[in-house]
Amino acid sequence: MDNFDRQAARGRVDSVQQAAEEVRAILQKHEIVEGLVHRQEMPRQDLVENLVQKQNFIELKNKLDSLHPADIAAILEQLPLDARMIVWNLVKADLDGEILLEVSDAVRATLIADMDADELVAATEQLEADEIADLAPDLPDEVIADVFRSLSTDERTQLRAAMSYPDDTVGALMDFEMVTVREDVSLDVVLRYLRRLDRLPANTDKLFVVDRRDTLKGVLSIGDLIVASPESEVSQVMSTDIVTFNPDSDAESAAHAFERYDLVSAPVVDVHNRVVGRMTITDIVDYIREDAEQESLGKVGLRDEDLFSSVWNSAKNRWLWLAVNLGTAFFASRVIGIFEDSIEKLVALAALMPIVAAIAGNSGNQTVTLIVRALAFDEITRSNARSLLFKEIGIAVVNGLLWGSIAGLFAWILYGDMSLGLVMLSAMLLNLIVGAAVGMFVPLFLQRIGRDPAIGSSVLLTFSTDSMGFFIFLGLATVFLV
Amino acid sequence: MDNFDRQAARGRVDSVQQAAEEVRAILQKHEIVEGLVHRQEMPRQDLVENLVQKQNFIELKNKLDSLHPADIAAILEQLPLDARMIVWNLVKADLDGEILLEVSDAVRATLIADMDADELVAATEQLEADEIADLAPDLPDEVIADVFRSLSTDERTQLRAAMSYPDDTVGALMDFEMVTVREDVSLDVVLRYLRRLDRLPANTDKLFVVDRRDTLKGVLSIGDLIVASPESEVSQVMSTDIVTFNPDSDAESAAHAFERYDLVSAPVVDVHNRVVGRMTITDIVDYIREDAEQESLGKVGLRDEDLFSSVWNSAKNRWLWLAVNLGTAFFASRVIGIFEDSIEKLVALAALMPIVAAIAGNSGNQTVTLIVRALAFDEITRSNARSLLFKEIGIAVVNGLLWGSIAGLFAWILYGDMSLGLVMLSAMLLNLIVGAAVGMFVPLFLQRIGRDPAIGSSVLLTFSTDSMGFFIFLGLATVFLV
Numbered sequence: 012m013d014n015f016d017r018q019a020a021r022g023r024v025d026s027v028q029q030a031a032e033e034v035r036a037i038l039q040k041h042e043i044v045e046g047l048v049h050r051q052e053m054p055r056q057d058l059v060e061n062l063v064q065k066q067n068f069i070e071l072k073n074k075l076d077s078l079h080p081a082d083i084a085a086i087l088e089q090l091p092l093d094a095r096m097i098v099w100n101l102v103k104a105d106l107d108g109e110i111l112l113e114v115s116d117a118v119r120a121t122l123i124a125d126m127d128a129d130e131l132v133a134a135t136e137q138l139e140a141d142e143i144a145d146l147a148p149d150l151p152d153e154v155i156a157d158v159f160r161s162l163s164t165d166e167r168t169q170l171r172a173a174m175s176y177p178d179d180t181v182g183a184l185m186d187f188e189m190v191t192v193r194e195d196v197s198l199d200v201v202l203r204y205l206r207r208l209d210r211l212p213a214n215t216d217k218l219f220v221v222d223r224r225d226t227l228k229g230v231l232s233i234g235d236l237i238v239a240s241p242e243s244e245v246s247q248v249m250s251t252d253i254v255t256f257n258p259d260s261d262a263e264s265a266a267h268a269f270e271r272y273d274l275v276s277a278p279v280v281d282v283h284n285r286v287v288g289r290m291t292i293t294d295i296v297d298y299i300r301e302d303a304e305q306e307s308l309g310k311v312g313l314r315d316e317d318l319f320s321s322v323w324n325s326a327k328n329r330w331l332w333l334a335v336n337l338g339t340a341f342f343a344s345r346v347i348g349i350f351e352d353s354i355e356k357l358v359a360l361a362a363l364m365p366i367v368a369a370i371a372g373n374s375g376n377q378t379v380t381l382i383v384r385a386l387a388f389d390e391i392t393r394s395n396a397r398s399l400l401f402k403e404i405g406i407a408v409v410n411g412l413l414w415g416s417i418a419g420l421f422a423w424i425l426y427g428d429m430s431l432g433l434v435m436l437s438a439m440l441l442n443l444i445v446g447a448a449v450g451m452f453v454p455l456f457l458q459r460i461g462r463d464p465a466i467g468s469s470v471l472l473t474f475s476t477d478s479m480g481f482f483i484f485l486g487l488a489t490v491f492l493v
Numbered sequence: 494m495d496n497f498d499r500q501a502a503r504g505r506v507d508s509v510q511q512a513a514e515e516v517r518a519i520l521q522k523h524e525i526v527e528g529l530v531h532r533q534e535m536p537r538q539d540l541v542e543n544l545v546q547k548q549n550f551i552e553l554k555n556k557l558d559s560l561h562p563a564d565i566a567a568i569l570e571q572l573p574l575d576a577r578m579i580v581w582n583l584v585k586a587d588l589d590g591e592i593l594l595e596v597s598d599a600v601r602a603t604l605i606a607d608m609d610a611d612e613l614v615a616a617t618e619q620l621e622a623d624e625i626a627d628l629a630p631d632l633p634d635e636v637i638a639d640v641f642r643s644l645s646t647d648e649r650t651q652l653r654a655a656m657s658y659p660d661d662t663v664g665a666l667m668d669f670e671m672v673t674v675r676e677d678v679s680l681d682v683v684l685r686y687l688r689r690l691d692r693l694p695a696n697t698d699k700l701f702v703v704d705r706r707d708t709l710k711g712v713l714s715i716g717d718l719i720v721a722s723p724e725s726e727v728s729q730v731m732s733t734d735i736v737t738f739n740p741d742s743d744a745e746s747a748a749h750a751f752e753r754y755d756l757v758s759a760p761v762v763d764v765h766n767r768v769v770g771r772m773t774i775t776d777i778v779d780y781i782r783e784d785a786e787q788e789s790l791g792k793v794g795l796r797d798e799d800l801f802s803s804v805w806n807s808a809k810n811r812w813l814w815l816a817v818n819l820g821t822a823f824f825a826s827r828v829i830g831i832f833e834d835s836i837e838k839l840v841a842l843a844a845l846m847p848i849v850a851a852i853a854g855n856s857g858n859q860t861v862t863l864i865v866r867a868l869a870f871d872e873i874t875r876s877n878a879r880s881l882l883f884k885e886i887g888i889a890v891v892n893g894l895l896w897g898s899i900a901g902l903f904a905w906i907l908y909g910d911m912s913l914g915l916v917m918l919s920a921m922l923l924n925l926i927v928g929a930a931v932g933m934f935v936p937l938f939l940q941r942i943g944r945d946p947a948i949g950s951s952v953l954l955t956f957s958t959d960s961m962g963f964f965i966f967l968g969l970a971t972v973f974l975v
Binding site: 027028031035079081082085088089091113202205206208209210211213214215216234235236237238239269270271272273275292293295296297299300303304307308310311312313316318319322323326329332333334336337340341343344345347348351354355358359361362363364365368369370373374376377379383384385388389390392394395398399402405406409410413414417421425477 | 510567717719789793800801807815819821822826836841856867892895903
């Protein structure tokens with residue numbers, strides 16, 4: 012990645028969008044020519060078509076060759092399937108690996124489906140072990156076997172290690188490009204050692220100081236290496252206050268540590284404090300973005316979806332969520348069904364009941380959002396959970412009295428029935444309290460059973476505030492009004 | 494920040510939670526003692542209380558002195574107001590500035606409210622100009638005037654520059670800690686120049702090569718500086734393919750560029766290509782997190798809320814959102830009101846109508862989420878917007894037929910009325926199409942008028958799918974069933 016000549020990035024970054032437009036323009040030209048040739052049924056049609064196509068393709072290929080792999084990846088994401096495949100086949104083969112790493116899971120699947128085993132093995136050859144591990148879940152088994160055979164013993168061990176850690180752990184995100192030095196040498200020796208390398212690995216802001224068994228002794232920042240006197244020994248200059256991670260640690264808490272302590276890289280150590288890998292800010296940034304994306308998709312029951320996948324595949328991707336919601340809607344519908352007699356007698360109830368359900372849902376979702384955020388930052392403890400619950404219920408009471416009164420007034424004026432207004436006020440107050448309590452407990456419960464509280468909370472909350480809203484409002488109305 | 498001795502971070506990061514628990518335990522001891530002393534009404538009570546308190550405070554202060562400012566900030570976030578103020582007053586004054594930078598806006602306001610002007614000016618003295626600019630909006634005007642007076646001319650210019658850029662631009666995020674060198678000197682000279690500095694600024698992975706007028710000529714990566722032969726000239730080793738930013742550029746697109754090209758730092762240049770500042774990955778990570786947080790709060794109509802602010806203040810923070818939603822709920826309620834006669838005749842409609850509204854809302858929210866994500870990554874263009882709309886409507890048709898049939902069957906079986914089932918199917922199909930169209934157009938429209946599409950889309954969508962759902966279902970029922 013870091014060796015790559017950043018031509019595309021020259022000047023402004025807007026150039027990616029511009030490049031994408033250019034690629035699309037060339038593809039369109041190609042389509043127009045193809046269309047014309049076919050329509051006119053010219054003699055020697057194949058030859059002409061081939062010639063014009065060839066010219067277009069050369070233009071397109073030159074454009075692509077000038078682009079950074081990350082930019083090509085961005086362009087592939089934006090293209091419909093057929094155009095995507097034309098571009099993909101024109102891309103220089105030695106960028107295949109980088110591009111596969113950069114695209115989304117959904118687009119990656121379409122690209123891999125287009126490659127044969129040899130191409131896939133070749134694509135992995137430019138990648139580091141930790142990068143191959145990221146691709147591995149999407150590769151056919153026989154390709155993985157071939158890849159293993161093509162690696163050195165060291166790389167094989169690394170790949171096996173990287174593949175053995177579950178997603179969202181430090182082990183799955185770490186790389187193996189650490190530079191290690193001994194503590195009893197002078198900085199001058201370190202500098203001469205580094206000069207023998209072709210290049211420093213990306214994100215090398217510190218060297219890891221280890222003993223013969225790879226036990227971590229300290230870290231030597233590159234800044235200190237440059238600034239300190241070359242005669243000093245590593246042990247005099249290195250820092251022994253080190254943020255380290257275990258391969259089994261949670262990626263989320265590693266991300267928080269990188270943010271908190273403004274880290275660029277950090278050693279990953281095993282239980283014996285031996286260096287086994289390295290975390291870098293680049294991996295952390297990718298993780299944060301992907302995590303945020305998974306979360307926003309997960310909230311509406313989606314897995315990663317290719318913008319241009321077929322209607323049928325996209326529809327299927329959305330089914331589980333719709334099925335779950337249809338189930339909760341059926342349940343709420345049956346709650347209303349219990350009170351059909353009351354509604355028949357006082358039809359205003361039908362028009363007013365959705366208000367009671369909706370506002371408690373909205374208010375409860377505010378509670379959910381705050382609690383999920385506090386959980387993500389480890390801000391909720393046994394000692395403060397109770398006071399938070401009281402606070403949320405307090406807010407529900409304030410808001411229930413305020414907005415319940417407004418809604419009650421609305422009902423009273425509209426239907427000229429004060430007791431209907433009072434039932435409305437009471438139902439809204441009670442249902443807002445339900446929303447606050449459920450909005451507080453559901454994320455805590457999901458977290459406790461090891462699920463992501465950001466994802467399921469909203470459905471469970473709406474289920475409660477809808478069903479309970481209808482039940483409370485129609486129930487009170489049945490007792491006091493009908 | 495980078496000078497700080499990372500004691501708290503020694504070993505595992507879990508230590509923050511442990512430290513927080515210890516602080517809480519000491520505070521609790523303090524409260525218990527205070528309670529006991531008061532209850533027993535001992536003679537010389539003040540003296541005893543003072544003694545015990547003093548001991549507790551010394552213990553607490555020692556604990557706090559051992560912590561990284563970011564960890565103290567995290568602990569302050571978790572404490573209720575009274576305990577937070579005790580801790581804040583015990584923190585070493587020279588960490589005040591760092592801590593104010595790290596805490597959330599809501600907690601920062603509570604801390605600043607507790608400080609007098611002199612303390613605030615002193616707190617800014619350990620900060621860089623770009624950091625002071627971050628605090629400035631929360632500081633009283635007279636403090637800002639004092640701060641300006643305490644700065645050097647250079648720093649004043651920097652502070653003025655940093656404060657002049659709107660939030661969410663590169664100018665507001667950049668710092669001024671760039672190290673610049675000339676292109677016609679040898680690497681050896683550069684190394685000797687760097688050795689004269691106390692330290693390299695954090696995140697210095699490259700030096701900016703400039704001419705006498707600060708015009709950017711290239712960048713010299715620290716890795717190349719170390720690896721290349723000391724006799725080479727800067728101009729031979731530097732890279733001229735540089736990702737640069739303008740101070741006016743959008744922070745979001747800068748963040749994408751940092752992710753895409755795996756940057757650690759990048760020069761910020763003016764229109765004449767003169768270096769005016771530096772973006773670092775640290776600022777980008779903070780920006781990404783804050784942006785994601787603002788978005789998730791904004792989606793439920795919240796501004797940043799202190800977990801422990803008063804019930805009254807929190808309730809007010811949530812009003813606007815509840816008012817907007819109450820408005821849309823009233824509107825939907827009036828739509829139902831139009832059809833009260835039909836509901837009176839066929840009360841099943843009341844029980845079934847929320848299903849039609851809910852499923853289209855859920856399905857439309859899936860569309861919104863995908864479109865918002867595609868907009869964030871600049872994946873939607875004029876040329877593909879139409880095919881995306883057709884795709885979303887196609888999915889709505891597939892899902893409408895599938896889930897509409899299931900819901901229709903449910904209605905038919907439950908109420909023994911096949912035409913009711915058919916109305917249900919038609920209404921769900923039509924309302925899912927409404928959801929897809931609105932879910933597609935609303936984010937595009939919000940983006941076009943310069944609003945964040947992630948924030949308002951959901952309310953507008955639910956408003957449409959609720960009102961239209963009731964209208965379509967009850968309307969069809971009125972025409973065909975009643």
